[in-house]
Amino acid sequence: MSRDPRHDVLFEPVRIGPKTLPNRFYQVPHCVGFGSEKPLHQARFRGMKAEGGWGAVCTEYCAISPDSDETPFISARLWDDGDVRALSLMCEEAHAHGALAGVELHHSGVHCPRRQYRLPAIAPSQLASDYLLVVPKAMEREDIRRVQADWAAAAVRAREAGFDIVYVYGAHSYLPMQFLSPFYNKRTDEYGGSLENRARFWLETLEVVREAVGDDCAIAARIAVDALGPAGIEIHEALDFIRLADHLVDLWDVNVGSALEWSKDSGASSFFQEGWQLEWTGRVREATAKPIVGVGRLTSPDRMAEIVRSGVWDVIGAARPSIADPFLPRKVEEGRYDEIRECIGCNVCIPKSDPGGNVGCTQNATAGEEYRRGWHPERFERAANADRDVLVIGAGPAGMECAIVLGKRGMRRVHLVEAEAEIGGIMRWVPRLPGRGEWARVLNWRRIQLEKLRNVEVLTGLRLDAEGVRTYGAEIVVVATGASWAGNGLNSATHEPIAGADPSLPHVLTPEQVMVEGKRPPGRRVVVFDGEGYFMAPGLAEQLAADGYEVELLTCLDDIAPFCHETLEQALLKRRLHAAGIRMRAGVVLESISPGRVAGRDEFEEPFALGADAVVLVTQRLSNEALYLELKAGEEALRAEGVEVVYRIGDCVAPQLIADAIFDGHRLAREIDSPNPALPLPYLRERPLAAAV
Numbered sequence: 001m002s003r004d005p006r007h008d009v010l011f012e013p014v015r016i017g018p019k020t021l022p023n024r025f026y027q028v029p030h031c032v033g034f035g036s037e038k039p040l041h042q043a044r045f046r047g048m049k050a051e052g053g054w055g056a057v058c059t060e061y062c063a064i065s066p067d068s069d070e071t072p073f074i075s076a077r078l079w080d081d082g083d084v085r086a087l088s089l090m091c092e093e094a095h096a097h098g099a100l101a102g103v104e105l106h107h108s109g110v111h112c113p114r115r116q117y118r119l120p121a122i123a124p125s126q127l128a129s130d131y132l133l134v135v136p137k138a139m140e141r142e143d144i145r146r147v148q149a150d151w152a153a154a155a156v157r158a159r160e161a162g163f164d165i166v167y168v169y170g171a172h173s174y175l176p177m178q179f180l181s182p183f184y185n186k187r188t189d190e191y192g193g194s195l196e197n198r199a200r201f202w203l204e205t206l207e208v209v210r211e212a213v214g215d216d217c218a219i220a221a222r223i224a225v226d227a228l229g230p231a232g233i234e235i236h237e238a239l240d241f242i243r244l245a246d247h248l249v250d251l252w253d254v255n256v257g258s259a260l261e262w263s264k265d266s267g268a269s270s271f272f273q274e275g276w277q278l279e280w281t282g283r284v285r286e287a288t289a290k291p292i293v294g295v296g297r298l299t300s301p302d303r304m305a306e307i308v309r310s311g312v313w314d315v316i317g318a319a320r321p322s323i324a325d326p327f328l329p330r331k332v333e334e335g336r337y338d339e340i341r342e343c344i345g346c347n348v349c350i351p352k353s354d355p356g357g358n359v360g361c362t363q364n365a366t367a368g369e370e371y372r373r374g375w376h377p378e379r380f381e382r383a384a385n386a387d388r389d390v391l392v393i394g395a396g397p398a399g400m401e402c403a404i405v406l407g408k409r410g411m412r413r414v415h416l417v418e419a420e421a422e423i424g425g426i427m428r429w430v431p432r433l434p435g436r437g438e439w440a441r442v443l444n445w446r447r448i449q450l451e452k453l454r455n456v457e458v459l460t461g462l463r464l465d466a467e468g469v470r471t472y473g474a475e476i477v478v479v480a481t482g483a484s485w486a487g488n489g490l491n492s493a494t495h496e497p498i499a500g501a502d503p504s505l506p507h508v509l510t511p512e513q514v515m516v517e518g519k520r521p522p523g524r525r526v527v528v529f530d531g532e533g534y535f536m537a538p539g540l541a542e543q544l545a546a547d548g549y550e551v552e553l554l555t556c557l558d559d560i561a562p563f564c565h566e567t568l569e570q571a572l573l574k575r576r577l578h579a580a581g582i583r584m585r586a587g588v589v590l591e592s593i594s595p596g597r598v599a600g601r602d603e604f605e606e607p608f609a610l611g612a613d614a615v616v617l618v619t620q621r622l623s624n625e626a627l628y629l630e631l632k633a634g635e636e637a638l639r640a641e642g643v644e645v646v647y648r649i650g651d652c653v654a655p656q657l658i659a660d661a662i663f664d665g666h667r668l669a670r671e672i673d674s675p676n677p678a679l680p681l682p683y684l685r686e687r688p689l690a691a692a693v
């Protein structure tokens with residue numbers, strides 16, 4: 001395979017101030033949960049992307065001083081000289097692979113939780129945060145000078161650490177944007193009022209940073225060119241600001257949204273198409289001839305090349321696409337297009353990173369495991385027991401991932417056996433839910449990789465029972481039979497079934513019955529009852545509303561789809577459900593279901609009843625573990641047939657996020673030759689040691 005010449009443009013170098021980007025692939029700043037606290041994790045994580053061909057890799061937001069203490073969130077820090085060494089490791093790794101290293105120096109102003117610092121937050125004006133429980137001190141002139149001096153000092157430390165690109169970061173409504181935006185800035189002195197005055201803080205900060213490091217580092221400004229809400233500025237003012245500041249900036253890193261509207265920047269695929277930000281960021285060229293980097297969950301090299309050729313941006317920025325595939329640029333460069341593991345826009349990496357403390361990814365099981373487990377996304381060592389045959393039962397996300405990694409580890413033969421006519425497990429049908437189409441990439445990428453592996457055979461339409469497994473002829477058996485939704489209403493609020501919940505009845509349905517078996521609710525009024533709090537119940541509600549039903553979404557949780565807050569989907573989702581005419585109610589515990597009626601208690605512990613012709617139960621899933629347990633119960637019979645060991649992975653162990661089911665399958669295969677693969681090997685932890693006392 002060779003590269004399509006249309007993509008050559010992506011491999012041209014780009015000059016940014018005193019530095020040269022080796023190509024047009026740029027990993028924009030993004031959180032990972034490592035900050036300065038886990039410098040070795042940080043270094044290996046960013047270094048892996050540099051190895052994978054990203055021309056620049058950046059830190060997450062990096063606080064310049066203690067009054068931008070982000071705790072309990074995890075940021076990098078360059079507060080003092082003691083922080084320099086931690087981040088220098090990342091620079092060394094980036095440079096070793098020919099990439100530039102960038103640091104997103106920041107001060108969050110009013111949006112600063114300060115759980116460790118404890119003293120007041122500072123901001124242009126004393127206005128309550130629209131995002132956190134904070135009312136700040138209005139900055140005096142001394143505060144302004146001090147913060148600017150801190151910024152310059154942090155930039156000098158950044159240079160010492162080895163960074164090539166130093167940011168004055170204002171996007172996501174942080175301090176420079178708080179000065180620029182009349183929503184946050186009501187000052188009447190020379191820092192408030194006209195655009196020139198509101199821009200003064202950012203311009204002066206750029207000046208002092210440039211003065212401090214300008215000839216040695218490129219200076220980047222990150223700006224949300226339209227807040228798409230009140231908490232920032234609109235595009236016309238952004239263009240005016242860019243004209244004012246252009247002589248001080250080497251690279252414009254542009255996006256949209258704000259702290260409150262981050263959902264519109266790190267847009268989930270359920271609401272935003274690849275490249276959606278171009279509507280706003282595509283206009284920045286009107287105001288500058290300097291290099292521009294933009295984002296928009298871009299994974300298509302055709303689209304990237306088209307953007308560069310059109311002249312609107314010079315550099316293709318990526319956070320999530322670089323997490324899902326750290327080797328995306330290298331694969332484009334070498335024409336290995338069908339190996340690109342495209343981000344699905346699920347945003348599960350966000351709760352994994354911050355506050356989770358260790359980035360993880362649905363598509364890329366190795367994300368965040370580069371240092372602590374030593375996993376490389378593209379390198380797989382031959383297993384010490386590669387002379388064994390492995391049978392993987394169930395071709396859902398966990399089984400597919402496990403079979404791929406076992407194949408790459410050189411096992412003699414891997415058979416992936418699936419009961420249904422198609423592989424994919426839950427991913428056969430989840431992408432058919434409204435807004436989940438891009439999630440099909442989980443299956444599509446794995447299907448292609450399975451086809452490429454000559455030692456892996458996929459057999460469909462074969463449901464194995466215990467006898468079939470025992471006599472199959474494999475020495476190692478991996479059970480990946482997934483999980484199913486409880487049909488009896490078992491739920492987190494009561495830990496009991498719901499009276500009258502029986503999916504053999506016409507008016508009681510499970511998600512699989514609706515989406516796979518085509519069972520239709522009788523009547524017109526349908527209640528979807530949610531005990532999970534993620535995408536399934538709202539997705540079914542939306543689907544049924546689109547099918548013409550009158551839908552009520554009830555949940556025993558205290559909010560609609562609370563996990564969707566963490567994936568930045570919740571507010572948008574609620575609006576979409578509302579627009580579809582779906583009524584929603586949280587805090588409702590269902591106690592009985594009968595034809596035409598559901599009943600229980602509401603959030604005030606008052607009796608609750610509703611007329612309903614049918615109920616769809618999305619209460620909790622239960623592992624399909626019968627086959628595994630039966631096999632384990634007959635170990636002697638297994639041995640007699642030459643089966644050495646049986647493992648289980650994914651939802652068959654416990655129902656979990658797709659990301660975690662895939663991780664589980666990957667983990668077992670990576671450690672298939674460890675002393676006891678059923679248990680994960682310990683991973684490295686970074687523990688701060690007291691400096692010399």
Ligand code: ADP
Nearest residue numbers: 394396397398419425426464481482483650651
């Ligand atoms: P996971 O997320 O853990 O991969 P899924 O529920 O998505 O789980 O997928 C499990 C897959 O296993 C489904 O495609 C299902 O049809 C398949 N499966 C379940 N039991 C058997 C069996 N006995 N033999 C073969 N395939 C099975």
Ligand code: SF4
Nearest residue numbers: 343344346347349361
């Ligand atoms: Fe993309 Fe989801 Fe991975 Fe995040 S977790 S990088 S959104 S695939």
